[in-house]
Amino acid sequence: MTQNISSKPVRQRVTRTRVALTDALLALLEExxxxxxxxxxxxxxxxxxxATxxxxxxxxxxxxxxxxADEINRLLTMTLPLFFGVDSESSCRALCAYVWEHRKLWTGLLTGGxxxxxxxxxxxxxxxxxxxxDQSKSWLPGDLAVTFAVTAIIEILAWWLKQEHPLAVKDMAETLNRLAVQPIMSTERGPSGIKKP
Amino acid sequence: MTQNISSKPVRQRVTRTRVALTDALLALLEExxxxxxxxxxxxxxxxxxxATxxxxxxxxxxxxxxxxADEINRLLTMTLPLFFGVDSESSCRALCAYVWEHRKLWTGLLTGGxxxxxxxxxxxxxxxxxxxxDQSKSWLPGDLAVTFAVTAIIEILAWWLKQEHPLAVKDMAETLNRLAVQPIMSTERGPSGIKKP
Amino acid sequence: MTQNISSKPVRQRVTRTRVALTDALLALLEExxxxxxxxxxxxxxxxxxxATxxxxxxxxxxxxxxxxADEINRLLTMTLPLFFGVDSESSCRALCAYVWEHRKLWTGLLTGGxxxxxxxxxxxxxxxxxxxxDQSKSWLPGDLAVTFAVTAIIEILAWWLKQEHPLAVKDMAETLNRLAVQPIMSTERGPSGIKKP
Amino acid sequence: MTQNISSKPVRQRVTRTRVALTDALLALLEExxxxxxxxxxxxxxxxxxxATxxxxxxxxxxxxxxxxADEINRLLTMTLPLFFGVDSESSCRALCAYVWEHRKLWTGLLTGGxxxxxxxxxxxxxxxxxxxxDQSKSWLPGDLAVTFAVTAIIEILAWWLKQEHPLAVKDMAETLNRLAVQPIMSTERGPSGIKKP
DNA sequence: CTCTAATCGAGACGGTACGTCGCGTCTTACG
DNA sequence: CGTAAGACGCGACGTACCGTCTCGATTAGAG
Incomplete structure (x- = not known):
């Protein structure tokens, strides 16, 4: 991702080194x-x-x-449907389940620097x-919506993983849905509260 | 805030120094x-x-x-009613107005490290x-609610201040209200959407 | 010694302060x-x-x-006859005896920096x-003689005070006499050894 | 001398650095x-x-x-015979001659701190x-003899190099011999003066 | 017995040098 | 050729001590 390496055998070695470095960093991040x-x-x-x-x-x-980028890429495949509003609830559940499965890794990723x-x-x-x-029909600028949702997701997950007695996956999924996803879904502009006709 | 200094004249000097340092940092943060x-x-x-x-x-x-701590303290006096749910809309407006008024300062505070x-x-x-x-009657753990709201507020404000053509105070206030405040206000536990009877 | 203080009562206070400082330094030098x-x-x-x-x-x-200067002044009154060659042996004995008496002090003075x-x-x-x-009749430049003698005396005393089982005063006095004093006493110029007719 | 570096090529670089530092210090000591x-x-x-x-x-x-250590080592090869009493006069001459030859360097070494x-x-x-x-047959403890001689030599050389019109090498050698070397050579214990049988 | 001025204590401050740490570059030998 | 090993230049950090300074409290001698 950082450099373009042409020859194939070289790429292998380079890849091996990168994998080693990535794994090492991952391991250290858990410490x-x-x-x-x-x-x-x-x-x-x-x-x-x-020097290598x-x-x-x-x-x-x-x-x-x-x-x-790697980890997020993996995570995003879980989250994708979420952004197309198909079924945010089950998307959230999938996401939470995935994070929970790799919670040691994600604790390192989210609670450190x-x-x-x-x-x-x-x-x-x-x-x-x-x-x-670019569906600009929303009352909410797209990039703000994404920024908000992503930040909220990250923050809520971080909070979750920091708890001594973490909530169940199902509950977190619902929380995530209500706090991070639903707020950017409502399409019309209202006075202040949120109406559901 | 960091130390308690006893003698009065000394405190004056110390205060002067601290003010100088604080001001300097503020100025630099805008750069x-x-x-x-x-x-x-x-x-x-x-x-x-x-060494000083x-x-x-x-x-x-x-x-x-x-x-x-100083700046947040000032900000919080604007935000306080917001957390007691009296009138979140106008609280948000007050907050946005305040930030807008000191937007140069807050741009430094929120968009740098x-x-x-x-x-x-x-x-x-x-x-x-x-x-x-500690009103634990909510479906949402109190500290998560606060963490979410604060993070969302910070993030939304940061997004706002980074825009080339920032939205009006009034619009941002409403956005803030809908994204950061309303989600933690609904008291009952529902399937996924948010109902307003 | 360092400043000229005019009024008498003040001098008293000043003197008291200086004594306190001197004593403190002396005490610390022993540590x-x-x-x-x-x-x-x-x-x-x-x-x-x-600041005082x-x-x-x-x-x-x-x-x-x-x-x-104070301590040396005291010491010099013991050493003075030594430089007029009257009876170097007993001068050395007096010097060693004096140092031995105050050996704790002199250990601090001579073995630290x-x-x-x-x-x-x-x-x-x-x-x-x-x-x-200025008796330049000697084969030895006067200031070199003094430099040599003083250095040798200091060094030999320092060596003495550093020993775990120090020699007797009498023996040190003789050593001092033979190493530091006698060599600058012989008046004529000889081939290499020192003759006594 | 301070560390043992194992790998050969590295030692070269290290050596180069150390030489540079040593030379720099030498140059500065002359200033x-x-x-x-x-x-x-x-x-x-x-x-x-x-940081290097x-x-x-x-x-x-x-x-x-x-x-x-380096410089002394060089000097000591000149002085060695001196300590075995073979011919102290010519040893002193060699020493003085050597110092005189490098008097700029030795002025830096001896007259600074x-x-x-x-x-x-x-x-x-x-x-x-x-x-x-360990020839303890002497009336003089061996380490005192060495301490005395070394101090005296250093001091006398320092005095020499500080003079505006320094004495000739020959004269200094004799002085050195009479003041620093001969006193520790006499083997018997006498009353106070030094006898030559 | 008070008044007044010099001195003192306390300690913040500007400044210089130190020694440490981590980054990113570079050199060298080896496989 | 590319990699391991590690020295190096650099720049920031945090510490220690120096010598200066300000300021209120003390105190001692003069009136």
């Missing part, structure tokens, strides 16, 4: 927050030379973005989906 | 993001010795928190208000 | 080396305001010099004595 | 006293990064010791020579 992970930590854990890191990524952020990067990547991908069919 | 402001930048701008910074604050975060600190301080103060009358 | 004693240490120990130090001495060196200052003061006072009757 | 040379001065002059200094030496003293370090290193190396054949 401590992103700000307290140094590049040396990552390369040591990845069994990779220090910079041949693959310009800096720590880039690796994190790559990692985040990596959250902003995650959010950024989530936003990027969501906004890209939005671009094509 | 560039928090991560790109060094402590030396602050002290230079504040016409204060470098550390006599007043343990690190940059502490100063930022002090500053954020300072936003997390701001949010944290907002949360702290809001949660403190929540503590006393 | 640790001069380089590791800060001015704040001294003023704290002396029960004196930090600078009202009496321009810096730590000045206080040390004052202190050294204060030794150079001590030596300097010793030199100053000894050279001042030398000035008047 | 001003050690206490007034900051580490930044040294690194700037050596065209080396500030600390990768090679824990502090300024360590560099000075390394440097002193570096002298104590030099002396210490001289002592270390001389005492190490003393260790093996």
């Amino acid at each position: 401590r927050a992103q700000e307290h992970i140094t590049i040396r930590d990552i390369t040591t854990r990845a069994q990779v030379g220090y 890191f910079f041949r693959n990524y310009p800096d720590k952020e880039a690796l994190l973005h790559d990692l985040a 990596a959250a902003p990067t995650l959010k950024q990547e989530y936003l990027n991908q969501a906004l890209r989906l939005l671009d094509e069919p | 560039r993001a928090q991560e790109h402001i060094t402590i030396r930048d602050i002290t230079t701008r504040a016409q204060v010795g470098y 910074f550390f006599r007043n604050y343990p690190d940059k975060e502490a100063l930022l928190h002090d500053l954020a 300072a936003a997390p600190t701001l949010k944290q301080e907002y949360l702290n103060q809001a949660l403190r208000l929540l503590d006393e009358p | 640790r080396a001069q380089e590791h004693i800060t001015i704040r240490d001294i003023t704290t120990r002396a029960q004196v305001g930090y 130090f600078f009202r009496n001495y321009p810096d730590k060196e000045a206080l040390l010099h004052d202190l050294a 204060a030794a150079p200052t001590l030596k300097q003061e010793y030199l100053n006072q000894a050279l001042r004595l030398l000035d008047e009757p | 001003r006293a050690q206490e007034h040379i900051t580490i930044r001065d040294i690194t700037t002059r050596a065209q080396v990064g500030y 200094f600390f990768r090679n030496y824990p502090d300024k003293e360590a560099l000075l010791h390394d440097l002193a 570096a002298a104590p370090t030099l002396k210490q290193e001289y002592l270390n190396q001389a005492l190490r020579l003393l260790d093996e054949p």
Whole structure:
């Protein structure tokens, strides 16, 4: 994602290194927050030379973005129908179930300093989906809707994963739906409250 | 806020220094993001010795928190009625109007790296208000409600201030109300949509 | 010694402060080396305001010099006959006896970083004595003789005080005499050894 | 000398850096006293990064010791016979001649604050020579003899190099011999004077 | 016995140097 | 050729101490 590598065998090696780095960062993210992970930590854990890191990524952020892009991409396939309003409830349930399944990973991603990067990547991908069919008929600017929904989702998930006694997946899904998704779904402009005719 | 200084004349000097530092940081925040402001930048701008910074604050975060606490405190007095549900619409309007009035300051606070600190301080103060009358009758855990609302408010305001052609105060207030406030107000538990009898 | 104070009563107070500072430094010198004693240490120990130090001495060196001058002055009254060659043996004995009596103090003075200052003061006072009757008839330049003797005395005493099982005063006196005093006493120029006709 | 570096190519670079630092310090010592040379001065002059200094030496003293050890080592090869009493006169001459030849360097070493370090290193190396054949037959403890001789030599040389019109090498050699060497050579214990049978 | 001025305590402050940490670059040897 | 190993330049950090400063409290001698 960061560089274009042409020759095939090289790409393999490069890929192997990147995977090692990504895995190392993931492992470390489950131990401590992103700000307290140094590049040396990552390369040591990845069994990779220090300088090698910079041949693959310009800096720590880039690796994190790559990692985040991957994870968000996976997550988004769960969330996609959500943005087309087909059945937001079950979309939310799918999303929560997925996160819960990988909660150790997502705890690392969302409760350390990596959250902003995650959010950024989530936003990027969501906004890209939005671009094509610009349905400006809503009372709400599209990018604000996405920004709001993504932030809310991230934040609510983070809150969830931080709890000592986390709520059930089903309850979280409903909460997510009511707080993050429903508010951007209502189509008409009303005085202040939300009417359902 | 960070230390208690006893003797009066000294406190004056200390206060002067802290004000200088706070003002300097505020000014710099309007120029560039928090991560790109060094402590030396602050002290230079504040016409204060470098070491003096550390006599007043343990690190940059502490100063930022002090500053954020002040600003949030001011903001909260606008927002207070909002959390008691009296009239969320006009509360939102007051809040938006206030932010708009000081939009240069708040642009610095919300669009640089300072936003997390701001949010944290907002949360702290809001949660403190929540503590006393713990109305757990809601379907929504109180701290999640606050976390959601605060995050949403911050995020929406940040989006607003980043726009080239920002919406009118009135419209933003309504948006804020519908996205950040109303969702946590509905008291009953419903299937998925939001009903208004 | 450092400033001229006019009014008499003031001088008393000043003197009291200086005595307190001097005593404090002396006490600290018995604990640790001069380089590791800060001015704040001294003023704290002396029960004196930090700034007051600078009202009496321009810096730590000045206080040390004052202190050294006093102690050396006392020591020199023991050593004086030594430089007029009357009876170097008994002069050495007197000197060693005196140092031994105050060995705790002199250990502090000679084995910490204060030794150079001590030596300097010793030199100053000894050279001042030398000035008047400039007997250049010796084969040895007067100031070199004094420099040598003083350094040797200081060094030998320092060695003595550092020993776990120090030699007797009598033995040290003889050693001092043979190493530091006799070598500058022989008046004629000889091939290499020292003749006694 | 401070660390053992294993890999060969690295050692080359390290060595280059250390040489640069040593040379820079030497050059600076000929300009001003050690206490007034900051580490930044040294690194700037050596065209080396500030932090790199600390990768090679824990502090300024360590560099000075390394440097002193080198120079003393060179000097000691001149002085060695001196300590075995073969021919102290010509040993002294050799020593003085050597110092005179490099008098600019040695002026820096001996008349700035570096002298104590030099002396210490001289002592270390001389005492190490003393260790093996501990000839305790002398009336004088071996370590005192060495301490005295070394101090005296250093001091006399320092005096020499500080003179505006320095004495001839020959004369200094004799002085050195009579003041610093002969006194520790006489083997028997006498009343006070020095007898030559 | 009070009044007044010098001195003192307390400690904040500007400044310099230190030593540390992490980043990103660079060199060198090796597979 | 590309990679591991790790030294290096750089810049920010936080600490320690110095010497200066301001300001209220103390105190001692003069009236």
